[in-house]
Amino acid sequence: MHPAIERITEIFNQRGSDQYGTEAVTQLQHALQSGLLAQESGAPESLxxxxxxxxxxxxxxxxxLPLSCDQNLDDKHEFVANAWLKEHFGKVVADPIRLHVVAKRYLCTKYPHYEGELSPTSRKSYHDQGGPMSEEELAAFEQESLYREALExxxxxxxxKDPHKQTPPIEHFIPAMQACLA
Ligand SMILES: [Fe+2]
Known part of the structure; x- marks a missing residue:
């Protein structure tokens, strides 16, 4: 197996059982559910x-991860593995990840009902992450070549974040990761 994919499966094996902040799912469940929802929507492998x-x-x-909403929930996690992801999977995978926090701010700013549909933790982090965007910030986001992918x-x-959803194991996604190696 490619070392990057090996590292990813290792990280999820070691840390995947960590709670996803104050949500009702673990990091691994959240990752697998996100990947599966993308797959079920017919998204390209990169997405x-x-x-x-x-x-x-x-x-x-x-x-x-902060386990209480009293803490500042903006840990800048969207940038943490960005260079590494870009090196191994290219911009097409790394950029929607880098933009997924600002995508929430964009959706909440453009469509105010979106904020009401967020989980309480995600609503709290939205405000810690900067809250509503200015016209300049909205325009800058739309200049990103992969902003639509980030919104999806x-x-x-x-x-x-569904504690009852059944998902395949991480191994199910290995072929997709292999196909996306840069
Ligand atoms: Fe997430």
Whole structure:
């Protein structure tokens, strides 16, 4: 197996059982549900892999995630593994991941009902991450070549918090990761 894919499966094996902040799912469940939702929507493999790996930054380092909403929830996790992801999977996987936090701010700013549909934790982190965007920030986001992909990823991210959803194991996504290696 490619060393990058080996490292990913190892990280999920070691840290995947960490709780996804204050959500009702673990990091691994959240990742697998995101990847599966992308796959079920018929998304291209690059976006399936981006969905699967979008929160890798939370567990890429040894730091634990804040487990209380009283803390600042903006850990800048979207940038943590970005260079590494870009090196191994290219911009097409790394960019929607880098943009998935700002995509939430974009959706909440453009469509105010979106904020009401977020989980309480995600709503708290939205404000820690900067809250509503200015006209300049909205325009800058739309200049990103993969901003539409980031918006799609964001919607799966927000749905991938179901404690009862059945998913395949991480191995199910190995062929997709292999196909996306840069
Ligand atoms: Fe997420």
């Amino acid at each position: 399936v892999v981006a969905a699967l790996l979008h929160d890798l930054g939370h567990i890429f380092k040894d730091d634990a 990823l964001r919607k799966w991210d927000d749905l991938a």
